[in-house]
Amino acid sequence: MVTFAPRKSHFDIGNEASYTNQFRGFFTLFWISLFLFIVSTYIRSVEQAGSPLNLEFATMMSRDAMTLALSDAVLVLSTGICVLFAKAISTGWIKYYWQGILLQHLWQATMLAVAVTWTFNRQWPWVQSGFLTLHSFVMMMKVHSYLSVNGELASVDKRARALLGQLKRAAEDEGGWDAALQAAESAMIQQESPVEIGTPDVPLDIPAGSTTSYVDVRTVATLRQRLLAHSGKDIGPPTPSEILSNHPSEKIASLAKAHTELEYELTGSIEGKVRWPQNISFYDFAWYQLTPTLVYELEYPRTQSIRPLYVFEKSVAFFGTFALLYTMVETFILPLTPTPEQSFARSLLDLAMPFMISYLLLFYIIFECICNAFAELSYFADRQFYDDWWNSTSWDEFSRKWNKPVHTFLLRHVYASSISSYKLSRQGAMFFTFCFSALAHELVMAVVTKKIRFYLFILQIAQIPLIAIGRIPAIRRNKLMGNIVFWIGLYAGFPLLCVAYVAY
Structure with a gap:
């Protein structure tokens, strides 16, 4: 259910597909526009208060930093x-x-x-x-x-x-182990189709004047196993169990095949070295x-080396984006922290845009800067930490795409495990996974706000009927409408949760 392969993230400048995308200019436009907006904010703050920032947020972040x-x-x-x-x-x-x-x-x-x-x-x-x-x-x-x-x-x-x-x-x-191997090798010779002459990896012994190629038995076995190898995995010469899987005795063949499959599970799936x-x-x-x-x-899947310039690029992107995020939070979110006396609708409107921009910046910091930098330092070649979640037409699609590391964990260790261990149906496993994820999110909110309200838990569980409605064919076909509904929900969700937890 979960596989790893060498891949690049969407916003990596080394991603050829993203670099040739027709909408790549909007990515550049976003950063330039945001930079100009922040600069104008700094200038306005200097004119009014004498400094670009008041550093109240920095003081809060640095509190008890050594203990943390x-x-x-x-x-x-x-x-x-x-x-x-x-x-x-x-x-x-x-x-x-x-x-x-x-x-x-x-x-x-x-x-x-x-x-x-x-x-x-x-x-x-x-x-x-x-x-x-x-x-x-x-x-x-x-x-x-x-x-x-x-x-x-x-x-x-x-x-x-x-x-x-x-x-x-x-x-x-x-008749013994060696005799069984010989019988299996003979059976393999009879089962194999003619091998193409001239293959560099196949040593051929062709007597003078002969029109028939004679191939060593173990060479044939090696060729057979290469065809059966998973995703290009170099498994080397065939093991005794792989050879015995062709034994004329059905009992020996079935036992050998079962043992071979278990050995595949016990061996690394990329290079087969571990x-x-x-x-x-x-x-x-x-x-x-x-x-x-x-x-x-x-x-x-591993890369061959660490690129210092790549790590430097991600580090610069991290600090630059974090500076933008810090400015957004301190200037446009903290001063507008809602209170019970404020208008509910006004609070939503004031916080919708700052929260959305902060979310995009935080997403970029975590999944593009931090994850890619650590991947480079650990030679990790699979950089698909997210997919095109911005094109989502439903909440289940968004949950699959925006955070691939957590999604793959839930898929393997919660969803699949609940099916195999507790014999749940697919629908039951999905509900269990949603509840597990919702409870984890609610715990984080309880720690952050020091309140137990279950607002986020209820909103996440409410996605289940919305997902079912979104799968109705008439609605599913209208992808534009689905994407609009998704963005409206995301826009409203962040300020709604902020007002609910802070003010109530």
Whole structure:
């Protein structure tokens, strides 16, 4: 359900498809217009107050900064415990099903509870509280994916070893292991279609005057496995199980095929160089922590080198965009913080545009600047951290596209897991995933605002009937209307939540 491939983000200047897009000029126009708007704001502020900014927001952000940095460092370093936990699972000291799963979830819940409690004890402003809570969620998801994948692979390895034992016993009944391999190789010769002469990778032994090519049995097996290899994966010469999958005995062939499939699961899907449990190490986990993904894999598509100029470009883009975001928040959002006495409609109108611009800037900072910079530093080649969410015609499409790392995590570890583990239907799994996501968002809002209101939870759950309505063929065909409704909802959503949580 989740695959990784070398891809570039939409707004990366190295993306050939985006660079040739007919609407690329509007991207440039957006930044120039925003820059001119901010400059005019600075000039107006200097004329009225004597300074471009009053730095009230900066004072709030820098409050208890050292404690926040140390707390975040402790949070990140504490996740290294899961390497020891995975080691214990791989050696059989802890059975993942179900003792390991219970310990894993207790630890994740404790980690999140400690972080949330700490933010309340420190009485931090909403910026610090929100940052640590969100980062705690990120760490919790990374830990969950790491342990879930390694726990599942431990189970797969156990089944693979049991199947290999059955396969060896079945081979002994057929005259021994070597005899079974020879019989399978002979069967492969008979099943293979003629091999094209002249292939560089195929050494041919053609006697003088002969019109028939003779190909080594193991060469034929290698060619066969190359055709079966997944997404260009170089698996090298065929394993005994791959050869025995062609054995005339149906019992041996079926056991060999089943063992081969399990071995594929235990091997990295990109280059095939990592086989579980070789991946369980502090070095591998640290690399995974640096990689901007929430789904753990034995292997990821990698780049060849780090480009210093690319990292510099993303760093400059980060600081420049953050300066714009800071100005927008301090000048157009904080002074207009709603109160119960203010007009509800007026507050919505005043905050709609500043919140939308701030959202776009924050999106660009996180998914284009930060994620791409960390991807470059970790040699991570899959840069599709978002898709064209601005073209969304429904809320389910938006939820799939705007935050791909979280979406892939929910898809694999919540949606798919609820179907396989709890036997839920697709509709039931979707509802469960929506509730899980909505509760997580509501927890963040409770920490930030110090209030429990469930406004955001209700709005997110309300998307489910809206999604069903949007799938009506008459509505689904009108993509322009769907996109207009989507943008109106996004425009209204941010100020609506702000007014609801702050004023009420």
